Amino acid sequence: NPKDEEKGCEEKPKKKCWWGKHKTEEEQRDDHISIGVDLVNRDEKGINEHVRFGFDDIFGEADTQHSWDCVWRLVFKVFTFTRLFVYRFCSLILGLPAAILFGILFAIVSVINVFACVPxxxxxxIPANWIAKTWSWLVHAIVDPLATALALLFSSFTIRKYGINSQPTDPCVA
Known part of the structure; x- marks a missing residue:
């Protein structure tokens, strides 16, 4: 009865009550005006694409063997309903405690980062800058000249390879 549905909205009898109106997902996407939490696109950044499976991704019958159409439709409805019901029930049971737990953990880590790690x-x-400048000076003023002097000293040596009878062999040409 339309009159039974409109009992709560007696001021404007032509409109349905807000609690009686159920929108499909397509209608929600069309009306996509969202302030705060986006209730249509709940994974905008695609962080859970790896768990997006539909009926067609799980079940499929070969072209040569088909079950009755009513069985296939029933399997689809049972699978879809069961998956959605179990997901919603588990999200109710696990989602609220997880939201509280991770809310607390992210808050603690953020506070530690803001008030401890960054300061x-x-x-x-400041002292790391001093150490870096001192190290750079030590390397350029002491280590570089010593390494250059040793390199020049040892660069004048020639090494020859001798054969079995202590006679020089031909130089190796690569």
């Missing part, structure tokens, strides 16, 4: 990193960057 300590900024504090340590």
């Amino acid at each position: 300590i990193a900024k504090l340590l960057s």
Whole structure:
């Protein structure tokens, strides 16, 4: 009865009540006005694409063997309903505690990052800058000249390879 559906909305009898109106997913996408949480595109960044499976991804009959159409439709409906029901039930049971747990963990890690890690990193960057400049000076002022002198000293040596009878062999040509 339309009158039974409109009892709660007596001021405007032509409109349905908001609780009686169920939109399909396509209608929700068409009306896509979202403030805050996006209830249509819940995985905008595609972080869970690896678990997106439909009926066609799981079940398929060979062209040579088909079950009765009513059985195939029933299998589709049972699979879809069971998957959706179990997912929603498990998300209710596991989702709320997980949201609380990860909300607490992300808050703690964020607070530690903001009030401990970043200030300590900024504090340590001051002596680290001094150490880097001192190390650079030591390498350029002491190690580089010593390495250059040793390289020049040992560059004048020639090495020859001798054969079995202590006679020089022909130079190796590559």
